[in-house]
Amino acid sequence: MDAGIPPSIMGGRLGAIQTVGRRARRLGGDASLVIGVAIVGALILLVSLAPVLAPANPNTQDIAQILAPPGTPGHLLGTDALGRDVLSRVLYGGRIDLFVALGALILPFAIGVLVGTVAGYRGGALDGVLVGVVDVVFAFPILVLLIALVFVLGPGITTIVVAVTAVDWVAYARLTRTLARRERAMEYVLAARVGGVPHWRIVARHVLPNIISQPVVYAMSDAVGIILFITTLGFLGLGVQPPATDWGTMIADAQNYLDSNWWLAVIPGVAICLAGLGLSLIADGLAQRLDAR
Amino acid sequence: MHAEAAPQRPILTVSGLRLVADARAGHGEIELVAGAMLHAYRGEILGVVGESGSGKSLTLRAIAGLLPPGVRVAGGEIDVAGIDAVRGSAKDLRRLNGQTVGMVFQEPMSALNPTMRIGPQIAEAAAAHSGSTRAAAKSRAVELLGRMGFKEPGRQYRLYPHELSGGMRQRVMIAIALAGDPPLLLCDEPTTALDATVTMRVLDLLGDLVRELNIGIVFVTHDLGVAARICNRLVVMYAGRVVEEGPADAVLRRPRHPYTLALLRAVPTRGSRVEDLRAIPGAPPSAGEQLPGCSFAPRCAFSLPECLEPVPLIALGSGRMSACIRHELLADMAGRARD
Numbered sequence: 001m002d003a004g005i006p007p008s009i010m011g012g013r014l015g016a017i018q019t020v021g022r023r024a025r026r027l028g029g030d031a032s033l034v035i036g037v038a039i040v041g042a043l044i045l046l047v048s049l050a051p052v053l054a055p056a057n058p059n060t061q062d063i064a065q066i067l068a069p070p071g072t073p074g075h076l077l078g079t080d081a082l083g084r085d086v087l088s089r090v091l092y093g094g095r096i097d098l099f100v101a102l103g104a105l106i107l108p109f110a111i112g113v114l115v116g117t118v119a120g121y122r123g124g125a126l127d128g129v130l131v132g133v134v135d136v137v138f139a140f141p142i143l144v145l146l147i148a149l150v151f152v153l154g155p156g157i158t159t160i161v162v163a164v165t166a167v168d169w170v171a172y173a174r175l176t177r178t179l180a181r182r183e184r185a186m187e188y189v190l191a192a193r194v195g196g197v198p199h200w201r202i203v204a205r206h207v208l209p210n211i212i213s214q215p216v217v218y219a220m221s222d223a224v225g226i227i228l229f230i231t232t233l234g235f236l237g238l239g240v241q242p243p244a245t246d247w248g249t250m251i252a253d254a255q256n257y258l259d260s261n262w263w264l265a266v267i268p269g270v271a272i273c274l275a276g277l278g279l280s281l282i283a284d285g286l287a288q289r290l291d292a293r
Numbered sequence: 294m295h296a297e298a299a300p301q302r303p304i305l306t307v308s309g310l311r312l313v314a315d316a317r318a319g320h321g322e323i324e325l326v327a328g329a330m331l332h333a334y335r336g337e338i339l340g341v342v343g344e345s346g347s348g349k350s351l352t353l354r355a356i357a358g359l360l361p362p363g364v365r366v367a368g369g370e371i372d373v374a375g376i377d378a379v380r381g382s383a384k385d386l387r388r389l390n391g392q393t394v395g396m397v398f399q400e401p402m403s404a405l406n407p408t409m410r411i412g413p414q415i416a417e418a419a420a421a422h423s424g425s426t427r428a429a430a431k432s433r434a435v436e437l438l439g440r441m442g443f444k445e446p447g448r449q450y451r452l453y454p455h456e457l458s459g460g461m462r463q464r465v466m467i468a469i470a471l472a473g474d475p476p477l478l479l480c481d482e483p484t485t486a487l488d489a490t491v492t493m494r495v496l497d498l499l500g501d502l503v504r505e506l507n508i509g510i511v512f513v514t515h516d517l518g519v520a521a522r523i524c525n526r527l528v529v530m531y532a533g534r535v536v537e538e539g540p541a542d543a544v545l546r547r548p549r550h551p552y553t554l555a556l557l558r559a560v561p562t563r564g565s566r567v568e569d570l571r572a573i574p575g576a577p578p579s580a581g582e583q584l585p586g587c588s589f590a591p592r593c594a595f596s597l598p599e600c601l602e603p604v605p606l607i608a609l610g611s612g613r614m615s616a617c618i619r620h621e622l623l624a625d626m627a628g629r630a631r632d
Contacts (some may be wrong), residue, residue: 123362185361187404188414194357195418195469196390205417209408 033285039278043271047094054088059243070263078263080253086263090271093246098275100157100246101226104164109219111165112172117211119173120180121203130173137170146229147238155238160230168222172215179211186210213290220283224276231272247272304477304509305333305356310369312351312360312533324583325364326352327533330606331511335476338503338510340524340541342517342556346577348533349513353479356511357396358386374476395470399482401462405454411465412438412450418472437468442498460491464498471502478502480512484519496523517560521545526612529553532578532588535606539613549615549623551593587616595619 046053055076056062062075062083070078070086077086119130137145149163183189184207192202233239234248242249247268254264312326326348333339341349354360356371358378371378374393376385398404406414415434419425425433431450438446441464454462463483470478480499484492500523503510514520520527520541527544529537529552537550548554558571575592578584584591590600599618606614609624617623 187398187400188406190359191396191398191404191466191469192406192418194359194390194394194396196387196392196421196473197417198421201417201421205409206406210406 032281036278036281043275047098050091050095054091056085056088058088058092067261077267080264086267089245090268096240096246097230100160100230103161104226105223107165108168109172112169113176113215116173116176117180120177121184134170134174150238176215180207183207183211217283217287220279223279227275303332304335304374306372307331308370311367313367314364330535333509333511335509336507337525338512338523340520340527341513342520343530347530349530350481353481353513357394357479392473393475394477395475397466397470397480397483399485401459404466407454410451415468415472418469441468459487463495476508478508478510482514536616549620550617551595552589
C-alpha cells in the first residue's frame with residue numbers, strides 16, 4: 001500500500017489518506033473480482049471437462065463398493081448408496097446446474113433489460129402496463145410462484161428456464177425502467193433528440209451503454225439465487241429427472257445418510273457454496289469497480 | 294442594429310405562447326409561461342434574460358419540442374422557418390429537429406454521452422438528417438471540430454468527453470448542434486457553468502458563427518454582462534411574460550421597464566459602488582400564482598393603482614417594446630441620467 005504514493009504531490013496528509021483509502025477499496029474490489037472469476041472460471045472449466053475428468057460414468061454402479069468413503073482407490077470422493085462415483089456425479093451434475101443457470105440468467109436479463117429500457121424511455125401506456133405487471137409479480141412470494149409454475153409445466157430443464165424467465169425478467173425490467181427514466185432526462189439524450197437522431201439509436205447508443213452496468217451487477221448476485229433455486233427444485237424432486245442428476249438431487253438423495261455418510265451431502269453442498277461465493281465475489285467486485293468510475 | 298438595417302422574414306416567430314403544467318388531482322393547471330413573444334432573425338443573436346423561473350428556458354425548450362413531461366403548449370404559435378412547431382405533423386417535427394434548430398445546453402458535463410467518443414457523437418447528429426454515409430458523416434464531424442477551434446481534429450475525434458475541459462466540451466456541444474446545418478441555434482445558458490475567460494472565448498466563437506454561417510441564435514441567460522457582450526437584441530422576461538424588448542444596447546443603457554432597471558441595479562459593474570447595488574425587494578410570484586395586471590407591480594417602485602389592470606406590450610418605436618404604463622417616466626429618468 002505504501003509504494004507508489006508520492007506524498008509531496010498529495011497536498012498533505014488528508015489527501016494521501018484519501019488516496020490510500022481509494023486505492024485500498026479499488027484493490028479490494030479488484031481482488032474480489034479476480035478471486036470470483038477464478039472460482040467461477042475453475043468450476044465452469046471443471047464441469048465442461050467432465051467427460052475427460054470424470055473417473056467413471058456417473059450412472060454406473062460399482063456394487064462391490066457401496067457407500068465407499070472419500071479416498072477409496074478408484075473413487076476419490078467415495079460412492080453413494082448405489083455405488084455410483086460421487087466425483088463423477090458432482091461433475092456431471094454441475095454441468096446441468098451451471099448451464100441451466102446460464103440460460104435462466106441470460107434470458108430474463110435480455111428480456112427484462114430490453115422491455116425496461118424501452119418502457120422507461122418511451123413512458124406512456126407501455127410503461128403503465130409494465131408497472132402493473134411488475135406490481136402483480138412482486139406481490140407473490142417469488143419462490144412459491146416459481147415452484148407453482150414448475151409444478152404446472154411439469155419438471156425438467158426447459159421448465160426451469162421458462163419458469164425463471166417468466167418471473168425473473170420483471171426484476172431486470174423494474175431496475176432498467178427506473179434507470180432509463182432518469183437517463184431520458186439527461187441533456188445528452190435531449191441533445192440527440194434535437195439532433196434528429198432516431199429513437200432506436202438513442203436507446204441503443206446513449207441510454208443502454210450508460211445504464212447497463214447496474215443490471216449486470218444485479219445479474220451476478222441473481223445468478224446465486226438462480227443456482228440455489230435450481231438446486232432447491234432438484235432437492236424437491238421438481239428439477240432434473242433421474243437418471244440425470246444435479247447438485248440439488250444429490251443432496252436430496254443424501255438425506256438418509258447424513259449421520260453415517262456425510263460426504264454424500266457435503267460434497268455437492270460445497271460445490272453449491274463455491275459457485276455462490278464466486279458469483280457473489282464477482283458481483284461485489286464489479287459493483288465496486290463501476291462505483292469507482 | 295441588424296434587424297433594423299435589413300428587414301427580413303424572421304427565422305423564428307413565437308407569439309402568445311402559453312405553457313401550462315397539469316396540476317395533480319384535478320386542481321386545474323399551472324400557467325408557467327403566459328403569452329411569450331419572440332422574433333429571431335438570421336445573422337443576429339437574440340438574448341432572452343430574466344431570473345430563474347421567469348420561463349425563459351421553458352420557452353426555449355418549447356421551441357425545440359423538448360418540454361419536460363407534464364408541461365404542454367396551451368396556446369399560441371411557434372413558427373420556425375415556416376414549420377409550425379406546435380401543431381406540426383410528426384414529419385414536420387422530425388424536420389424541425391437538427392435540420393432547423395440545434396440546441397446547446399447549460400451543463401457541458403451532462404450534455405455529452407460519457408460512454409461515447411466525441412467524434413461519433415457529432416457524426417451521429419450529422420448522419421441523422423443528411424442521410425449521409427458513415428465516411429461523409431465522419432469527415433463532417435472532423436471539419437466541425439476544426440471549425441470549433443480544435444487544433445488536431447482528426448486525433449481529437451477519438452477523445453472521450455471526460456478527457457476535455459469544460460470549454461472544449463461546450464464546443465463539442467455546439468458542433469453537435471450545428472451538425473445538421475440548422476439556420477437557428479438555441480443556447481440555454483451555455484456559459485453559466487464555465488469560468489470567465491472560457492466564457493469569453495465561447496461567446497466569441499458564437500459571434501463568429503453567426504457572422505460566417507448567417508444563422509440566428511436565441512441565447513437564454515441570466516447574466517446581463519454576457520448578454521451585453523454578444524446579443525444584438527434583448528427580450529426581458531418576468532414571471533412567464535415578456536416585459537421589455539429592444540436593441541440590446543438601448544435596453545441595457547436606457548431601460549423602459551422597471552424590472553429591467555431593477556435587474557441592472559442589482560449587477561455590479563466597474564463604475565458602480567457596492568453601496569449602490571440594489572436587491573429587488575420581494576420575491577417573484579410563484580408558478581401559477583395569478584396576479585391581476587402587471588406581475589411586477591407588487592415589487593415595483595413606480596407602481597400606480599392602474600398597474601392592477603392588464604398591461605399589453607406597448608410599442609415605443611425604433612424596435613422597442615415595454616409592458617409598463619409608466620415607460621415615459623423611465624425614459625425621462627434615463628434621459629436625465631445621460632445628460
